[in-house]
Amino acid sequence: MKSTWVEGATPPSKDLVTHILKRFTYGTTQQLVTDVRKVGVDNWFETQLDHLTISDSEVEAFISKHEMFNYIHKDINFLWPLAESEGDIAKGQIYNSNWMAGRILNLYTVIQQTHSNRQVFEMMVEFWHNHFNITTIGDDTKDGHLDWHTNDFNKKVIRQHALGKFEDMLQLSALHPAMIVSLDGELSTKELPNENYGRELLELHTVAPKSGYTQADILDAAKLFSGLRVKWPERYYQRGKKPRLEGRNTFIDISSVESMIHSERQIYGTFKVMGWQRTVNSPAEVLPAIQSLLSYLTAHPETAKTVALKLGRRFVEDVPSKKFIDDISSTFTSSKGDIKTVLRAVYRHPEFESAMGTKLKRPGEEYVSVARALNVWPNFSNLGVWKGITKDFPFVSPIIQNDLSRLGQIPLGWPFPDGYPDVATNWVNANSQILRWNTYGNFLQGSSWNQPDLGKLFPAAGKDIDSFIDGIARTLLQTDLGSADRRSIKNAVIKAFESNVNLEANLKEKTSLIVRLVLQLPVWSLR
């Protein structure tokens, strides 16, 4: 998204460190810029790629204080007995089903995006979850069966491999119960293989339609996956949640995930997908064939281009150049889909540097960037309580999720398999703007989040109104305020406080208004 502005407006910063931090974090602060300059930005980036070496004690302490986060990454084998022990569908199940667990994961994700020091990792978690998108907002159309697996998918497939190898994610995602339920693998039969996964595997996860695959490719992929099933816990059947599959003695368990091959529903024969071919004659040959197809697709040059395009959109600009896609896809291919190597290539690409201020923050990013700038934490003072039989459960306040859902970007909540769109045209609309603009006021007041400590963030001591406005703008924008914008903000203070610009009177209110108006400038919404 290209911008122009006139003299007196506040343009985006031209500083490379600031640019890097705007693109590879959920929002930069003056403090972060200073810290990164100290260690050197290249060193900072390398450390970010080795995310487990980064201490994250502050956010971990916050998470561990709240019991609800104990449940977010548990799978059905943990959650279902817990629900059963509650013995009451209205209490135990609601708390433990994805209806609640998914929402706790949304909140967990927002907190990590806001306060984790592992910012590049968190960005890649969001990136890959959207690439293999499965919504964490429970899905009625799957009869609630999806609810039990999505959080586990986020942990074992996405968070585990977000800075690892693309192929590991692809392999695990294909076999994970959440993907099987989400893309209707459970419904596949020998006679009518469900095409949903086969299609999205080619269209979204790997080669994309530009590669020219045909319906025959989709159908053969669907046939190969026709026997893949979720291995539901026995007690799940006992509660009548799901009808048993007939012939259940003919399963072959897949050890790494809670899935299996149902030998009677599996189609056998010779399958051809995009130049890959394999003959499968027995249940034991299915899994090796699936793994072979996914390896083949990982190595396919069109998959490299799909990933390069998406990384370009995420970190560079809405329409990445052909050169960028060629360069990054060739790194993807030569590194065999090593995500760290590919990210380094993005970071060093000349088009990354020249793309300063060209990306519009999506609403979720906008929201988190305000929280980061104001250094606020979720406000749990009004947690509800579910009266369980064996114990009470704190019930997550839905306010933050509601904010983000109104803005249209609750994290990991996109309902379709293609993930949240990542170009400005999808987010430029009137309603979204009104909501964003009102969001600034909500943060300053403090409700979903605690009230920001404005006095500490924006000290006024020894400042007159002009230097105070300039200081706030520099802290928030990491650049100097344009003269016309400064005049507009000062005029607003004059109007709102009846010409009393003395900072000794109504300092908190004045700070609040100035912060609100700085966030209201066009430059704030760019990253």
Place this chain on the structure above:
Amino acid sequence: MNSQEAIDLCPEGRSGFSRRQFLQGVSLFGGMTILSATGVRYSFAASTNEVPDVVVTLVLRGGFDGLSAVVPTDENLMRKVRSSIYIPNSSLIPLDRDFGLHPGLKRLLPLWQAKELAIVNTIGAPTHSRSHFDEIADVAYAAYSEKDKRSGWMARFLDVTGSGSVVQSVGIGSTTKQLVGGTVAPINLNGLSNFKLDGVFGYRPEDIAGFIDETHARWTNPWVNQAKSTIQALDQIAKASAEKSTVTYPNTGTGRRLKDVAALLKAGIGVRAVDVEFEGDWDMHANMGSLENGWLTGYLADLGGSIAAFREDLGVLWARVTVVTVTEFGRRVSANESNGTEHGWGSSMFVAGGGVNGGKIHGRFPGLDEKQLKDGDLVVTADYRSLLTEILTRRAGVTVKGASEIFPNFRPEVLSVMKHLSETPLPANFPKGVMDGLGNVFYDKDALPTQAPVVAATATPKPTPTMSSADMAGVDPSPSPSPSRVRPSNTKKTITCVKGGRTIKVTGKDPKCPTGYTIKK
């Protein structure tokens, strides 16, 4: 002084007459050249003017199954192809000899009887990819070469003939791509009453709006350009928000959305095009429910009930509204084993409004025999752009040339689903405020597509790069219904059936009244 001079003489900020006030005032005058918020010039010829229709698209995302909504009455064949999800004729609402309406849509029956509702069968996109993401995007662009996929068709429609109002195009829901990319940014709403700014301390909402206006005027980019329109739209939407309705809509997202659309139209603020997303996903791969209740029946009841309530709410304004349903594709003819259907191709479109050749099923249904299908899908025998062209040219003041800009590289076929504006005079009691808001459009019947004999060349969609010749070979453009549906026309009889105060006509070789109706001698 014409309006261009007005703008030259009164540039923003130099006098008390701001451009914003000017734009609010200008739509009150017809028969003049005005400049829209972004400087596009519209010609309104006062001598051949008409009050145009507001075009409302209702997007059924996920792939709408025409065969479940408008059901062929060849029971044996339907039972054969649809197995578990087949609907017996005794449950259908009879429409004509070949089709019946799903009972979930029963609230549409009064519109059908009043000839305010038409159905177009086996209509759809020229491409047959079965991909949600490609097809819903392409239907929004309604353009099939990469260079033309820069804007949605409703955006181009308003570039050709907008009202000049900042709220001329409104989107409700997430599929507003149809409206994006034109010279005037659309307004996207999620509830009229939510569309307002909050103030802060002594700084009121209108002060915040003024600040945004002032600081954003220093920039240009798509976000900032939208912001300028958004600020202007705040006052307009507030007017609509004040409109009251006594009509009961279904208590659903879609019901609330159409209620908001009615308020927008009643407010007379110059809304010319609305893109509403049906709230819910029609992608029924599994568990679509039973005839009595469930996913499909519930959604159809919502669809029919919401349109019926919308019509009632609009009253006399209905004379200048066209509502059309849009989807990305129909669904596979045969059911799957999960009580659902897979992605397909041809579907049905519903068109309702004051200028519809209604009470009639349009389109050339090709039949359901295996050889008449394409990879198991109903073929598309009419391109949806032909219908949209007809709506725009016959109802919304678009000329042939304008239509060719809106739908590039496309030769429309005349379907005669729509009446000409000139055939439906504006009711005498049509509110003046709304009429002024809509403005007048140039309207000349001679400048529009004329009735041409239907020949194969125009009946099939034009091949595009994404459609192979093999795809085209599967399309049989001539009406070739299955043998059981071919009857000599001279053996047809029409009877009149009554139930309570309701009268319907049933035509056929041996017509029978539906359950509950008695024959009227």
